Amino acid sequence: MQPAQPPQKSGLPVVLVVDDEPAIVNLCGAVLGQAGFHVLKATGSPEALKICAQHDGSIDLLLTDLVLPPPDFQLASADNQFPHVHGHELAARAAMTRQGLRVALMSGNPDHELAAHGIQRSTLPFIKKPFANSELVAFVRSVLTKPGPVLRKSEPGNDTSEVDWFD
Template identity: 40%
Template sequence: MTTDKIAHATILLVDDDPSTLLLASKPLQDQGYTVLQAPGSAEALRLYAEHPRPIHLVVTDIFLPPPGFQLSVEKNPYPRVNGLEMVERLLDKKRDIRIILMSSTPGPDLQSRGLIREGLPFLKKPFTSDALLTLIRDTLAGPPATQGPTKPSAPGKGEVEWVD
């Protein structure tokens, strides 16, 4: 992204903790970013699909509220899924998006469990405003996230898929 676009980027923050949304939004707004907030994946997917202007960066918690039970014949286009599944759905819709994953669990622990997507920046919570702003600037200036498999290609090997 160009320097001008970086300065006026729209950022979607996704976290079920209202204090994290508040603490992350304030310094971003102070720097001139447009900040959108979503408390879960369903709200984030809907906002991403329906927002009238481009969303340049998504900063999401990896652990989001679990799916709820739903009786419906139709498939829900905006289901409650974990942060990684939400990232995959966003990448399926738009390939030139930038994404930052965040969690209070250390990155190496997440990697050892296969819960972090390679190639995506990671922000450990709690974080400082400076750490957040630096990572956001670097991510916006860098290349977009790439699409690629994050799950084993053979289904049914002990993985559970939530359907909403």
């Protein structure tokens, strides 16, 4: 996890990249950094939520993997401010912390595997892994031109885990 950083004075768009695979986080960070973005990195939802809560500067885009498994078995706690959650729930929680936050999802899993994780389709921008560097940059630039979504934390009986796919 990266510690909270001071506000950006450069005017570069800030992208928070989240994936449970550090190699993906580092690759996306390098590609987006070379394309002129300031990149914050997290390898899980607890780290990402902590960055959203503690980063002093703006965060323009959350780019997160849909499937973010916890590293070990653990019991859920309502008191946990930074829980292990899947990508869509992370997006909803982050958007509540950061008004106007744009969100984009990514995954290399086929539809049936996502469904096994309880993840269904909705309207958030999506890019399928693997992707070319140029595809990632074009995708992020495109998402940044659109307003942020209106998302809610899921509650019993309130399914917010639907995801529409954009290729």
